[in-house]
Amino acid sequence: MNFHLLTLFPEAIKPYFDSSLLGKAQEKGIVKIFLHQLRDYATDKHCSVDDRPYGGGSGMILKPDVVVCAVRDLRQKHKIDRVILLSPRGALFTQAGARELSDIQSVLLICGRYEGVDQRAIDLVVDEELSIGDYVLSGGELAAAVVVDAVARLIPGVLGNEKATLDESHTVGAHGCAPLLEYPHYTRPEEFEGMKVPEVLLSGNHAEIEKWRREESLKITCKNRPDLLKKK
Numbered sequence: 409m410n411f412h413l414l415t416l417f418p419e420a421i422k423p424y425f426d427s428s429l430l431g432k433a434q435e436k437g438i439v440k441i442f443l444h445q446l447r448d449y450a451t452d453k454h455c456s457v458d459d460r461p462y463g464g465g466s467g468m469i470l471k472p473d474v475v476v477c478a479v480r481d482l483r484q485k486h487k488i489d490r491v492i493l494l495s496p497r498g499a500l501f502t503q504a505g506a507r508e509l510s511d512i513q514s515v516l517l518i519c520g521r522y523e524g525v526d527q528r529a530i531d532l533v534v535d536e537e538l539s540i541g542d543y544v545l546s547g548g549e550l551a552a553a554v555v556v557d558a559v560a561r562l563i564p565g566v567l568g569n570e571k572a573t574l575d576e577s578h579t580v581g582a583h584g585c586a587p588l589l590e591y592p593h594y595t596r597p598e599e600f601e602g603m604k605v606p607e608v609l610l611s612g613n614h615a616e617i618e619k620w621r622r623e624e625s626l627k628i629t630c631k632n633r634p635d636l637l638k639k640k
């Protein structure tokens with residue numbers, strides 16, 4: 409899958425993409441991540457990409473001509489299936505959304521800055537606005553990195569163990585029930601600071617282990633995210 413990012417600050421996120429799982433996925437050629445500098449599309453001699461908002465108010469707005477020109481140019485040069493603007497106003501990015509995106513070939517993620525992007529550019533070239541949560545970041549770079557990471561790890565070959573993504577938090581379980589949060593994990597030693605690994609996990613009884621994990625998932629979901637239990 410190809411991820412194209414349009415940003416004023418590629419250097420802020422490149423190290424993340426080049427390390428660990430995403431770095432390996434790029435080396436293997438399963439994932440390609442292209443960082444495009446928005447300022448390259450500025451047309452005036454000051455290379456300006458933003459301007460003051462009509463109607464007054466604080467902050468600066470990314471100029472429509474610069475954003476539209478960049479997206480059109482990238483669409484001409486690369487096969488891009490979907491253009492997404494990262495925005496706190498967007499629909500909430502979820503695990504289901506990540507899975508849906510992992511099925512497409514190529515996506516362009518626009519990282520906003522300052523007060524955001526001129527609405528006309530959004531109307532002209534953006535397919536979808538996505539938010540990674542109900543808070544405001546100073547730029548779309550971290551949000552785009554979140555989307556790339558969550559989507560890429562669902563692409564076959566990236567994790568090396570696709571089954572691992574099937575019973576994680578926020579993922580519909582094998583029984584088609586509402587997505588729950590994951591059960592607790594334990595590793596060696598069997599006893600740590602007086603706390604023992606639950607007996608059932610040492611029993612070798614897989615049916616009992618599955619039952620215990622399901623109960624623990626329900627308990628933790630009830631405690632931390634009761635809203636999830638109300639969802640279908």
Ligand SMILES: C[S@@+](CC[C@H](N)C(=O)[O-])C[C@H]1O[C@@H](n2cnc3c(N)ncnc32)[C@H](O)[C@@H]1O
Nearest residue numbers: 494495496520523524539540544545547548551
């Ligand atoms: C300071 S924010 C702009 C906030 C905007 N004025 C508002 O109130 O909705 C600058 C940029 O950060 C990114 N951003 C901030 N919070 C985000 C979030 N929760 N999800 C996705 N992108 C976000 C967007 O690209 C946005 O254009």
